[in-house]
Amino acid sequence: MNARADSDATGGRPAKTIGTVISFLSTVCRWAVQKGWRPSGPNPCKEFSRGRYVPRTEHVAPGQLRVFLDAVHDAEREASMWWREPARSIIGRAPYVLFRLLLVTGARPSELRTATWDEVDLDAKVIRRPTSKTGV
Secondary structure, eight states: HHHHHHHHHTTTHHHHHHHHHHHHHHHHHHHHHHTTTSSSSSSSGGSSSOOOOOOOOOOHHHHHHHHHHHHHHHHHHHHTTTTTTTTTTTTTHHHHHHHHHHHHHHOOOHHHHOOGGGETTTTTTOOOOOOOOOOO
C-alpha cells in the first residue's frame, strides 16, 4: 500500500501538497478515535511517506522581466485604442492592468480578487488590505 501511495496515488502532486493532505487525514483519524468511530492504535497515516519538499529557486532575470514588461506595455497600448474598437477598451485592457497591478504591488491574485472598494483609495493611489490573512 505504501509503494502505491508513494508512486501512483500522488499523481505528480508536489510534496508540500501531499504532506498537507496526509496531515489532514491524520487529524481526521485521531478525531475518529476520540469519537469512538475507529479503534485506538497507531494512526494509519503514519505509514505514508510525505515526500520531500524542494523549494523553488528559479528567479526572473532583469533582462527577461524587461522583455516581458515591454510586451505587456505593447499589448496594453494596442488594447487601449478604443476609438478603433470600443468593445476592446475595457475588457481588452483589463488583463494587462491586472498583471501590472500584481507585479507592482506584489499581491497574490486572490488578495486582489477579494479586495473590496472600501480598501481602495483612488485619490491616494493605494489599496489597503487587512494585515491578517485569517481576518483576525
